[in-house]
Amino acid sequence: MADTKREIERKYESDESGLPDLTGVAGVATVIDKGVAELDAVYYDTPDERLASAAITLRRRTGGDDAGWHLKFPVSSGVRDEIRAPLSDTVPRVLAGLVRSRVRDAELVPLVRIRSSRDVRDLLDADGVLLAEVSVDAVHAERLTGGGRGAQWSEIEVELADGRDPAFLDKVDKKLRKAGVRASASSSKLARALSETAPKRKAPKRSAKRNPEPRLVAADFVLAYVRAQRDAIVGLDPAVRRDLPDSVHQMRVATRRLRSSFRSYAKVLDRAVTDPIGEELKWLAGELGVDRDQEVLTERLTAALDELPRTLLAGPVRTRLRTWSHARSSGSRRRLIAVLDGKRYLDLLHTLDALIAAPPLRKAAEADPDEVLTRTVVREIGRVSALLAPAPDLPSGPERDWAMHEARKKAKRARYAAEAAGGFDERFTARVRDMKALQGFLGDHQDSVMTREALRDLATQAHTAGESSFTYGVLYGREERRAAEIEVGLRDAYERWCEPR
Numbered sequence: 392m393a394d395t396k397r398e399i400e401r402k403y404e405s406d407e408s409g410l411p412d413l414t415g416v417a418g419v420a421t422v423i424d425k426g427v428a429e430l431d432a433v434y435y436d437t438p439d440e441r442l443a444s445a446a447i448t449l450r451r452r453t454g455g456d457d458a459g460w461h462l463k464f465p466v467s468s469g470v471r472d473e474i475r476a477p478l479s480d481t482v483p484r485v486l487a488g489l490v491r492s493r494v495r496d497a498e499l500v501p502l503v504r505i506r507s508s509r510d511v512r513d514l515l516d517a518d519g520v521l522l523a524e525v526s527v528d529a530v531h532a533e534r535l536t537g538g539g540r541g542a543q544w545s546e547i548e549v550e551l552a553d554g555r556d557p558a559f560l561d562k563v564d565k566k567l568r569k570a571g572v573r574a575s576a577s578s579s580k581l582a583r584a585l586s587e588t589a590p591k592r593k594a595p596k597r598s599a600k601r602n603p604e605p606r607l608v609a610a611d612f613v614l615a616y617v618r619a620q621r622d623a624i625v626g627l628d629p630a631v632r633r634d635l636p637d638s639v640h641q642m643r644v645a646t647r648r649l650r651s652s653f654r655s656y657a658k659v660l661d662r663a664v665t666d667p668i669g670e671e672l673k674w675l676a677g678e679l680g681v682d683r684d685q686e687v688l689t690e691r692l693t694a695a696l697d698e699l700p701r702t703l704l705a706g707p708v709r710t711r712l713r714t715w716s717h718a719r720s721s722g723s724r725r726r727l728i729a730v731l732d733g734k735r736y737l738d739l740l741h742t743l744d745a746l747i748a749a750p751p752l753r754k755a756a757e758a759d760p761d762e763v764l765t766r767t768v769v770r771e772i773g774r775v776s777a778l779l780a781p782a783p784d785l786p787s788g789p790e791r792d793w794a795m796h797e798a799r800k801k802a803k804r805a806r807y808a809a810e811a812a813g814g815f816d817e818r819f820t821a822r823v824r825d826m827k828a829l830q831g832f833l834g835d836h837q838d839s840v841m842t843r844e845a846l847r848d849l850a851t852q853a854h855t856a857g858e859s860s861f862t863y864g865v866l867y868g869r870e871e872r873r874a875a876e877i878e879v880g881l882r883d884a885y886e887r888w889c890e891p892r
Contacts, residue, residue, distance in 0.1 A: 492624075
């Protein structure tokens with residue numbers, strides 16, 4: 392098993408003067424000397440340092456009170472999630488899975504050994520509660536591969552105690568800076584160790600002749616967008632495995648953006664190559680979506696029930712909803728991890744890498760980006776209009792619902808095309824905002840359609856079981872009114888969307 396800890400810390404350079412007096416830090420009542428701990432950590436990575444390039448660290452550490460395996464993912468500046476596993480001779484399987492999207496088929500090898508003599512102080516408040524741990528680390532780093540060098544330095548590390556206000560670190564920072572202590576130039580010990588122990592290489596000869604700036608073409612912007620979505624899938628993989636909020640949804644969105652860009656920019660990237668990749672992305676999105684749509688629908692129905700007065704709740708409606716939801720779920724969590732551990736997913740990541748490394752460019756790839764990107768976005772917007780313009784005049788029912796659902800899918804595609812073009816011209820950014828708003832109304836309408844279908848299903852099951860279907864009818868009527876309100880808002884959004892830009 393692995394435990395996760397949110398680590399919030401700041402690092403500073405240190406010299407022979409050591410740690411300044413911290414008793415004057417606001418909120419600190421006591422500074423306790425905890426003594427010196429000897430830490431010995433071996434950092435693992437691929438030979439080409441794929442984890443380090445993403446600011447991810449994987450180490451096996453002995454000494455101190457947290458000996459074991461530590462895997463750290465960056466969250467924001469100075470904030471990392473540390474996932475811990477018990478000490479063992481090999482990389483724990485759970486941690487290896489979390490870095491698989493980056494490591495792929497490569498081997499994780501010992502890259503750097505870092506030994507630290509850690510002189511620790513605890514900062515306590517007036518109630519004796521730990522606010523932060525401050526340490527002065529005497530560090531010795533040794534490169535284990537490639538004939539690298541050793542390095543030594545000293546640093547100060549301030550780590551916030553669990554549950555404390557991050558603003559407290561500002562108070563410590565103010566005290567340290569007043570004492571002349573500078574913030575560290577390196578984000579982590581590993582980053583500094585890799586830099587200072589790297590084998591010396593001869594600097595390349597600089598040419599006296601300056602090369603002209605390369606001309607940007609349409610392919611540059613399309614490929615930048617494709618690369619960003621590939622990076623999103625790879626980067627979100629560990630979050631999906633950890634079941635972090637919204638991670639599955641965000642990975643699905645990245646697959647949709649990729650598939651959409653392949654179709655929209657078919658004159659830039661050859662669809663003979665991208666269509667098979669698109670099918671694999673569709674497969675992945677489907678696997679990511681197993682149970683997710685059902686969960687969202689159940690949450691929506693539960694919220695609707697919560698809004699009803701008790702007098703309108705007839706029969707065991709909540710029990711019926713739980714039974715219905717459970718019957719439609721498939722226990723996808725274990726299956727999803729198996730998909731991410733499987734060969735088909737790994738092959739897809741390799742294929743995306745190959746596509747970006749050697750893109751299947753067509754004639755328009757070398758064309759002026761303004762011409763290609765503008766034409767593409769205009770075309771995709773036209774497809775949305777072709778569906779939305781007649782929709783309000785259609786009779787209420789399946790035909791109108793279908794038109795709006797198709798318009799929603801086309802609006803997503805137009806939005807993603809404009810996102811790719813946004814790197815070239817900011818005027819496309821306004822279009823993205825417009826289409827996002829339009830897409831929101833269309834999404835709400837589709838949610839209402841799906842909710843009404845679910846309510847019909849629930850009412851039928853309740854009736855068959857001899858239960859009252861009254862409450863489902865009440866909720867159905869409310870959803871009909873909500874759909875009508877959405878359509879009014881949709882017309883207004885569509886009119887704004889159609890205004891010249």
